[in-house]
Amino acid sequence: MERLDELLARHHAVVEEAVARHGLPLHVFFVEEMERTAAEFRDVADRLYPNTSVLFAVKSNPCRGALRAAARLGLGTDTASEHELRAALEEGVPPGKIVCNGNAKSTRYLEAIVQSGALCAVDNEDELDELSRTAQKRGARVPVLVRFRGMPLSGFTTDDQATASDWTKFGFPIDRADEVLARVADAPGVKFDGVSAHIGTQIAAPLAYERLVAHFLGLARRATARGLRVSRMDFGGGYPVSFVSEADWKGFMRLLLARMRDPGAAASVTWNDLPMGYFGADPDDPDPAWTGKAYWSERPGAQMLDHLLTFRHPDGKTTAEHLSDLGSPALIVEPGRSLMAPAGVTLAEVRGSKEVLGHRVVSIDLGITNHGTNLISPDIFPAAVLPRRASDRPVDAFLAGRLCFTGDMLSKVKVRLNRAPRPGERVVIYQTGAYSADHFASNSCGFPRPGKVAVARDGHVEIWRRPETFEDVFGPLDAQ
Numbered sequence: 001m002e003r004l005d006e007l008l009a010r011h012h013a014v015v016e017e018a019v020a021r022h023g024l025p026l027h028v029f030f031v032e033e034m035e036r037t038a039a040e041f042r043d044v045a046d047r048l049y050p051n052t053s054v055l056f057a058v059k060s061n062p063c064r065g066a067l068r069a070a071a072r073l074g075l076g077t078d079t080a081s082e083h084e085l086r087a088a089l090e091e092g093v094p095p096g097k098i099v100c101n102g103n104a105k106s107t108r109y110l111e112a113i114v115q116s117g118a119l120c121a122v123d124n125e126d127e128l129d130e131l132s133r134t135a136q137k138r139g140a141r142v143p144v145l146v147r148f149r150g151m152p153l154s155g156f157t158t159d160d161q162a163t164a165s166d167w168t169k170f171g172f173p174i175d176r177a178d179e180v181l182a183r184v185a186d187a188p189g190v191k192f193d194g195v196s197a198h199i200g201t202q203i204a205a206p207l208a209y210e211r212l213v214a215h216f217l218g219l220a221r222r223a224t225a226r227g228l229r230v231s232r233m234d235f236g237g238g239y240p241v242s243f244v245s246e247a248d249w250k251g252f253m254r255l256l257l258a259r260m261r262d263p264g265a266a267a268s269v270t271w272n273d274l275p276m277g278y279f280g281a282d283p284d285d286p287d288p289a290w291t292g293k294a295y296w297s298e299r300p301g302a303q304m305l306d307h308l309l310t311f312r313h314p315d316g317k318t319t320a321e322h323l324s325d326l327g328s329p330a331l332i333v334e335p336g337r338s339l340m341a342p343a344g345v346t347l348a349e350v351r352g353s354k355e356v357l358g359h360r361v362v363s364i365d366l367g368i369t370n371h372g373t374n375l376i377s378p379d380i381f382p383a384a385v386l387p388r389r390a391s392d393r394p395v396d397a398f399l400a401g402r403l404c405f406t407g408d409m410l411s412k413v414k415v416r417l418n419r420a421p422r423p424g425e426r427v428v429i430y431q432t433g434a435y436s437a438d439h440f441a442s443n444s445c446g447f448p449r450p451g452k453v454a455v456a457r458d459g460h461v462e463i464w465r466r467p468e469t470f471e472d473v474f475g476p477l478d479a480q
């Protein structure tokens, strides 16, 4: 968090001005952090496999400002809708650097894909048929990637966010790859360019990427055997963020396990005593496996791309060597979270504290709808009470949101705060630059969505999303 603390200190005056102008809560993004994370991906690619395109997954921070920054950094985009595609094109992302994903693409989206010349990650047969008809009508030949599922890739994140294993709505089943590839090859108006998949988000275990790559090399060989040229391989996103330090992560796992083994002797560390990644594990097992989402990774961000390219396959070759044997297809990576999360903080106000079953619960003026960074299970993250003081004494607390249901717990694991906050004090939640401001943002309980501002290296502040007003949510008094 040191880097974000340093940025908050360096840009203190403009951040305070933004708070005075737009109110709390407020999402604050530091563009130079995005420049740093993007440079890390580019550096790994240039060193290990230069024929790599780094694409910003727009869904992680969908707004013009982020797209402008991405275009300036030479990034392409992974888009999830006709709207993200339009904004990417309008902000100057070249169509050849855009991959269009989605399992229920609208007719408008497909037409925009054909018209723009962007790459389409084809999800299913109906979509392939419509894309083929649309392309023929326009006399175009659309480059496509074929998206696959059905790989042994469950258990690496939450089930809701696993997108290349068996139970997922995305893509074609890999065990029917020959038939699917033949259909794509025969579809008029469509040009087979390669294969794609996205494991899911916050994939902390290197093994997941190893499995994905192994399956993709097999797919590429099968496609080549059919006479198809695999000119691109898209490994999707999922690159993890270490939201907490290794020591804090492992310490938390130890405490959780101690509580599961002997609830009488050890205090609970999770809300409702949730077993989280130890769900279904035998607590007497000396070293039970953690399943699902993890909040620390030995290979965060671009380091996971490094691993993906350098790990040794059973035949002793690295992925980069295998790709070279396949004629050096372009590699596509689509980071969202790891590119954006480290660049953002969310500022909010403490409204009060109480004790629940002996645990400190601090309520703040956000909802889980304004903290989608962890998506669906807003679990573990660092936060602090500002300003920090020499007299601070750390406390552990669950952070609660302001929405009208019990599930609105911003943290389901106790957060260590630098001090017990008083009502009206400011809290900062770190690493919220991906998903937090947008993914589940809604007007639940009538709250307007908070603003989102970006601070450039020179201290210039851009509004990435104006805070909504009462009228935005409820309309004017005389509306019919």
Ligand SMILES: Cc1ncc(COP(=O)(O)O)c(C=O)c1O
Binding pocket: 057, 059, 060, 078, 101, 197, 198, 200, 201, 202, 236, 237, 238, 239, 334, 335, 336, 337, 338, 434
């Ligand atoms: C196809 C695709 N690519 C990339 C991403 C970005 O994932 P992450 O933010 O975990 O890097 C997503 C996220 O859902 C996705 O669906």
